[in-house]
Amino acid sequence: MKRKIIEVSVVCLVLVIAICYIGKCREWNNVFSLSNATIEVTNTFDFESMHIKDTLKHTFLIKNTSDNVLNIVAVHSNCGCTITSFSREKIKKGESAEIAVTFVPQQVGRTEKSIVVEANTAPPYTVLSLHGIVKK
Structure with a gap:
């Protein structure tokens, strides 16, 4: 059961990173950027x-x-x-x-x-x- 939760969490994390990388989260990237x-x-x-x-x-x-x-x-x-x-x-x-x-x-x-x-x-x-x- 723990392994399944970890697998789902990793998949979700990879999806979020991929979406941000594509540019869909540009505004959030700017909010957390140290080079603003x-x-x-x-x-x-x-x-x-x-x-x-x-x-x-x-x-x-x-x-x-x-x-x-x-x-x-x-x-x-x-x-x-x-x-x-x-x-x-x-x-x-x-x-x-x-x-x-x-x-x-x-x-x-x-x-x-x-x-x-x-x-x-x-x-x-x-x-x-x-x-x-x-x-x-």
Whole structure:
């Protein structure tokens, strides 16, 4: 009976390790990692108002406040009207990374656009946002 319990426990452990290795537990891996970076960022930019024909450009600065190197893995926006760019270089302690955002409005009214930054932080995702009113 004890042998059966040990066998089942080993199989479960191997499955959990395999799932984490495949990347399904990336967030948990970051939570327990000793190489996580910590960041300082102003998450929100209020552009107040703009016209539908205008293009807004804004740069978010993400400062590495830890002794560990900051590695930005990916940056995603919640729609095609928000374009992002960033450097894939590793950010050392005290240095900052720039996330450049270009917003081309497609409809009139109050709007909020989200940008998700994935990095070696805990949690691994940081949400940035642009908001304001788009006028004719």
